[in-house]
Amino acid sequence: MRDDSIILTRSDIGQFASIAFALFALIAALSYFYAGEVRPHTLVLIALAALSLIAWALITPSEFVGFFTGRQARRGTVAVFSSVLVIGIISMAYLYVERQVIAYDLTETREFTLSDSTARIIERLPRDLRIIGFYSAENIAVREMDDQFWRQYEVLSAGRIQRIYIDPVEQPAVAETYGAQDGDIFIAFVDDNGEIIPQSISYVPMIDKHERDMSLAINRLLQEGSFAAFFDISHGQRSLRDTSSGGLSIAGELLGLNGWRVVEFDLQELVANDQPIPDEASVVVLSRPRQPFAPATIDAIDDYLRRGGSLFIMADPVFADSGFLLEDSAFNTYLWESWGIRALDAVVVELLPGLDNPSPLDVVSIQIFDSPITANVNLPDEPDSYAMFRLARALEISNTPPVNNGRAVLSSNMSYAETDLVALGLRDEYDFDEGEDLPGPHTLVGFAVDAETNGRIVLVGDSDFATDGQIGAPPGNAQLFFGSLNWLTEFEERITFGFQPSAIAPPTIFISPSQLDQVSFFVIFLVPGLVLLLGAGMWFYRSRR
Template identity: 25%
Template sequence: MKKYNTIIGLASPALAAAALIAYSITRVWAWWNTLLLVVGLLGLAWFIVDYYKSREKQISGRSVKQGANFAFQALIVVLLTAMLAFISTRRHFRLDLTKGQLYSLSSQTVNVLKGLDRDVTLKLFVKKGEESGISDLLDEYSYRSPRLSYEVIDPDEQVDVARRYGVTQYGMLFVEAGDRRESVTKISESNLTNAIIKVSSDRQKSVYFLTGHGERSVEDKGPEGYATAAGALKKENYTVRNFNLVRSRRVPDSATVVVIASPKSDFAPGEADSLKAYVQRGGRLLILLDPESPDSPRELAASFKADVGRDMVVDASGFGQLFGAGPGMPLVQSYDKQHPITKDFSVMTFFPLASSVTPAAEKDGWTVTELLKTSAQSWADTDFSGGKVSFDAGRDREGPISLAVISSKKTGDHTSVAAVFGDSDFAGNGYFNQQGNGDLFLNTVNYLADEGELISIRPKKLEDSRLTMTPGDVTTLFYLVVIAIPLIMIALGVGFYLKRNRD
């Protein structure tokens, strides 16, 4: 019997170790890994109990018994700790306690990962031992979706694989889904999520910007241009194009969303009818106007039951001044919490020189939702041509003032949708990256394009959260950590030692 117990004592740790080593190599936990681990742990427990009982008969000294008992308890603690550590790698819960949830994925990324309907593989090419920072991010991605996995490859050890992927530098990452592949050279949550969207999306969606009336240009990199907005759309896997209705006579069939960004002149005959026909057959339209916008774009918005006021919204709350903005740049913090565009929105937005946009009294079957409003300390000023504004109780409208609405109408088997904003500056290069302006523009386009998984706030930026300490604080911390705490521990140890000797 003693011989068999010795065999069990030697074989049991080997079986448990084999299960764990096999998993660490293959990263696949099969049924036989569980079997080996359970048998190994049970055998080891049997051996320890049997050994302790047999030794108890032979050992009568008190100190030896205490030592054996302590060793047994320590071994049990070590084994339990090892088991909990292993289980935590398989079933764990992540908690980010940093301000702003800096180490958590954004809701946009989580939604994309939850919506994956195909397997996605990430291949990271980096020197062995230098992947720790990046692998933490990849772990977070794989934790969120069982359809996503990643592999770390050392290009110096697997030269053929690196050559096949066209690796030109360390740190390159490739995202694959089926026969589609995207490379990421600057690894960040935003870039990685966009690459996942590209390889997992079935078709390319296009955003067409109307031209020919002095609209804001997607090629213009100046403060009033839309180059930044166009670049952000491309990162979201959209194709951005210009089109001229006078030439084409019809909105292209490939247009997912059409954007009209602050036209300076009226439409030519037939253009408005072409845009209405596009929306009526299920098209999606985004109209961005300003206080100086001409009549025909306003009439087009009115056909979708959105009345763009001939006014300028003034914000007298003073909040905008905290960010260098005057009363002509309303600050918005009030959003519709039911609509998908703004339901999770909690970031401030700015609208330089904006007009009011309100639902029409007669909606004729259209559902019109006010997306955002200014503060109660604002008003819509109808006499702003002189450059000076003041509230006129007889003519001006008191706040809160609606600055954007979205209209939808179900017709047959399709839904027509048009979003109308009373400002175009908020999405220009000069303001796109201010607070939540860019997010609001992208959320609106994503909703119009039926990209529901993209409706959320973009990945967060690192904020300055340094700890500022005075010389007195540093001295206090030094005495506490370097002197006081060690002295307390030494005093406690000496006290316990003397008390034990007296006993």
């Protein structure tokens, strides 16, 4: 009669212990790789692996020593360990690759690559940076789309920029600390211990251009407080505190969001106290002054410009005998003689048909010149990016200037400049009169720069475009406002503000975290486990024969 009983020898038990050690050690290592930290179950697996190793050494000490000294172990122990080792290497490689940011742009035009402007910004990072995104489970598709961009920053910065995601539903306290809503993005510097520096937390306004929005936010964080715009309020100008449609409160808020310090100051008081315009003023803004400038005020401005200062003038038409920047006024004469630009006592009338302007007195930026001032105005693929001026004043640019000057925005060839301001102002009457009115095109925005002192001026024949009621309608108004400040302070050259992005949305396959976990379980545990079980079963079957 055949005896089918299974007899386990000391050697068999030792081999089982060795295999158990290999499996427990492998699973513990994979658990650590998968979780990224040592968790309680990882410690349990390590303990089981240690007990298996001790059991192996105590039960079959000769085979234990023989395995590690290179002698052939019995019944395929080396083969089992080799299989476990190969599976472990493959699984760990999968986990490593799955967590790494690996991106290759195979397009000929590098459409999915961050621009050189972004690269220059990242090079100036003084410390590591975190991108902090708040996404709920319902917003996972948006998170995965955004992640395609944020991972490019991590690659380009060689890991100095990293991204973390927080579910505001599961962690409401953290979201409240940031003041975050679902889908909000923040950036912040981290200290040497990898902790976020609270004072550096900055909200990232996301519009539609991922690279531009993020890179500008990093720029603002880098240059926080480095630029100061001084708004004069001593000559009846528009106020940053005025929240009506005619105020500049939105312009001031936008400047603050872009890292500027915004200051209202009294130019007349400085002049009366014989004090110069401060050097800390990156630009002095004159928004629709109503009073003419005294000679001492003009001297103070000239001194500031000779020290390399910048002046942003927004001058509305004057319908009275006295006002700011009349054609024969002292300040207008100074601008013409020293800078080759001046305002005319004339209002531009736009007669080009087919424009999206309510009346001929609403002048659109028909012609622009290539300049940082107009970098984001009249964009070919954005029909609403034009600028519009209400009652725009005609400007004159000298063809033989004492310094470098030029035109940034012009009206059309069908426009003209109305010189009868009495009829226009009192009766809203205007009509082209040969010999009196000035045929177009006419300059609406002009600029000048002294190459020796780097003093700069931008003169705009309108101030309404920057007011709360019109700075966002059309969007080109805000772009012109910031483009002017851009050029005046060399913000463009120093921190590459206002560039156009090269990276666009790459093709994306959405995989939820649960689906990714299922793939990981299949690749890391299920397939290797089945292979090991099959191998162990085959070994056990043959060992009994």
